[in-house]
Amino acid sequence: MATGAVMAGSGPCRRARSAWEVSESEPEAEPEPRSSGAAPQGSPPAAAAVRPKRRRAAGQAEALRRERRRRREREELEKRGAAAAAWRLLRPERCLRLLQVCVDPGFLEDPGSDIWIKALSALECKHSFEPQAIPRSITWRRNMPSVPSAPDDCMVKTEEEKEVLVLLEPADFLKRLYSLTQTFVDAPSGSQPDLNQVLPLASLEGSSTKSYSLAVVGLDAYRRNQERDGWRALSLGKQSPRSQPGPELFMTQQEILEAQVVLQLWGNIAVQLLDTWQEFGEHVSALTKAIARRPYKSQLEMQLSFCTAGASGRGLRVEKDGTGLWQVWKRQIQQFNRVSPATAAAIAEAYPSPRLLVQAYEECSTEDEKLLLLSNIPVKSDVSEKDHRVGPDLSRRVYLFMVSTNPDLILDLTV
Known part of the structure; x- marks a missing residue:
């Protein structure tokens, strides 16, 4: 029994031993070498090949973005530099140097011309004596250099200012003013007065774009002298028809003021009545400074943003999407x-x-x-x-x- 049992159980052991012996007798297969470009286990080979190309393309796109960003920054810096250069030219401390005062040579005939020209010379602007369209008038010219794009590309642009200052003698001013008052004495109500009686501008080219102002030096002194001379001649009995004062000398102060208002409202012509030549020089200097600083003030007003929100000004808030x-x-x-x-x-x-x-x-x-x-x-x-x-x-x-x-x-x- 025991022997039979041993024999019965030795069959499977014999088969396993023989199978083991056969497997050891066969040569083992060598593993295939893995190439350096082989895809890792579990990933597609095509994706492994495309990934380096994507990395190179992404790097090139990033380099292009950086280059565009640097180019935009350079352009922005250049624009800011040009704007800063133009702004420096308009600064109040430099604007007078760009202005030129053009004086009619007829001013040199006035006895007090050296007084007010000395005040004009104290300014930092240039002045010259040139014949003007209106005798005894002053105009202004601005020499504005353009912002150069290259070192040798600087050009000067000359612009004529719209202001024109005309000097009138007291006698001439009173005659013109009296002629103006006579034009609307019998005129119908609401009719426009004839301003050519005071300042003939119809024949002047470009007069509609100009802003005229009048200056009269010594009007009160002239009227006092004429009144005193008239009384003296009358008391001495030497008054002749020629020496009789004209009707303009009998204009009252109220009539003169009313005529000035007519000039201001209908012709936008301001009248400055000055006592001395020193005051005339101060008036010309102040007007010159105001004209010189006008571009700076205009540029400053353009840079002020419109306030769309504020409790004190009762502003209205406007959102970025346009609401409001x-x-x-x-x-x-x-x-x-x-x-x-x-x-x-x-x-x-x-x-x-x-x-x-x-x-x-x-x-x-x-x-x-x-x-x-x-x-x-x-x-x-x-x-x-x-x-x-x-x-x-x-x-x-x-x-x-x-x-x-x-x-x-x-x-x-x-x-």
């Missing part, structure tokens, strides 16, 4: 005289932006149609139940405000 612009547009319309919030809201609802209103004006075929474009817009009143319309007067004012290029235009005729 309609309220600003309505508030602008409400700034017209005699315009209620309801009327401004009605116009702003019909034309939600200034651009849409301008486009509506461009689509009109006649001038009357443009003037009456807003007149029939209904307005819902919050106070009374009765509705009304915008009306032709406000429609006309808004139209002139939107299209006119005249800064001195009076919109409200009832003021």
